[in-house]
Amino acid sequence: MLNEFKEFIAKGNVMDLAVGVIIGGAFATIVSSLTNDVIMPVVGAIFGGLDFSNFFLPLAANVDAASLEAAREQGAVLAYGAFVTAVLNFLILAWIIFLMVRAVNNMRRKEEAAPPPPAAPPADIVLLTEIRDLLKK
Template structure:
């Protein structure tokens, strides 16, 4: 086989197609979660914290005091933007919560869709078996 036919086989394997589908769905899901974080959750957190924008929080490493992060960057000061870390942790918790809720709902629907196991057919009762044995014995004795 040629290189291209082997490559085509590889690409058309079920695992690769499933992985590609998962990546596309994951990217779409990320867009939704990012919007919820940016447009819904972050304003609520800002309201609860008195309008604090964590992404603007920083520590200047040169010992100078700057009015804002932009001013520190314009001065080319080395800064630790710890607010970005706080915002990333908040985003992580929110994304984790969304994924948890999504998978939980999925599992609940999956349980509802599972068909109930079919009961095994009942065999003959004791009386029926004894009657069959009796009838067989009668046939053999004749």
């Protein structure tokens, strides 16, 4: 059973999947930072200093805090600003993945579109062709 497990883990697809998951997690962190630290402040500045991360609706009567973290400590809140930020993270990540897949597909199409060069004729055919051409002269 241990040997079967070793064979399963050693297969290329499992290793490729593991690498993809690890890189995907790291890439998601980069996209999250891009959204939270670059895009959302610009969007907030355009719309008059809005900070989407602190947009929430209190669901409990005793919630009167101004920030989302303080409001969560006081009771239940509907943090729709965090949801908007998560949706933007997803859209950015999906767009980047689309562009990467599109680039790979374009490279594959170019490889498929280029016809392979014709194979050189065998040496005996070349020799017979030369003899025929000499006999014509």
